[in-house]
Amino acid sequence: MRNTQYELSPMDNFSEDTLFMRMALREAEQAAAEGEVPCGAVIVLDGEVIGKAHNQTETLKDPTAHAEVLAITQATQAVGNWRLNGAVMYVTKEPCPMCAGALVLSRMKKVVWGMTDPIRGGAVSKFNILNEADLNHAVETEAGLMEADCKAVMQGFFQDLRLRTKEQRQQRKLDGEETG
């Protein structure tokens, strides 16, 4: 993957939150490098990282292998308990319905994301899964942390994808002219 357009914004406003979101962004970059839609997630409990993952649906051939689900499984194994009371997730994109449901089930205290997904977001945008009175638990939310950086990773990935697809099409056309 090229991702040449992408550069992290300077750490002017350093805080623990931006530190953990940078970590999630590094995971998203790793996903892009593996040809995966770039989403990264980090789970923090009492200042310690207990889960860190990126989207691996293509690599694992598993549609449930989103960054958030993988990070939740990792974190529960780290603490030896399926309840992640008090933990905070940092994720580059608003969670989808599956991941929002997983966040509620895990009893996550809070989720902080970068870019919002107004069309398919399962946290607050399309479905309000994280704060539904009838579910067992509500998850606090914070949207828009390092939003520009999170968008840049995603847009860079899809720009590269379009460029590669165009190049491949042109190459096939050239190959056809040579052999035709």
Add this chain to the structure above:
Amino acid sequence: MRNTQYELSPMDNFSEDTLFMRMALREAEQAAAEGEVPCGAVIVLDGEVIGKAHNQTETLKDPTAHAEVLAITQATQAVGNWRLNGAVMYVTKEPCPMCAGALVLSRMKKVVWGMTDPIRGGAVSKFNILNEADLNHAVETEAGLMEADCKAVMQGFFQDLRLRTKEQRQQRKLDGEETG
């Protein structure tokens, strides 16, 4: 687990659908035997079972280890593709929001469930995740297959749980009287 109240209804109306739902019910019974909330799921593609699982959240200490998610992962590994186009899931309970999201992501053709969950159901009851125009895919639904049997497994589990809790409380009281 006792589950003595529970007995499968006779196979008067035998069909492929009831056969697969019975298989899902056996998975639910296995969950109950392991002290898990009894939910079972089976995935069928072209008449062949490609995934079969029961809830294992307590055993695996993982809140994402619902029957549906485990069965989806199993099925994708069986076919070597994260897309389960054309597959049908049989599950004893209406999927929760997490599992409904996973069903959409997996491109499942249809899901058939036994008991509906009007309070927390993520398929059609509380959230209509399986048939939302803005998501990439819609999943066909059929509710109420072998509903009485599916309810009986669930109710038997919680009756047993209440009984055991009561017995333990009485035993602790007796122990207290003896040592007090």
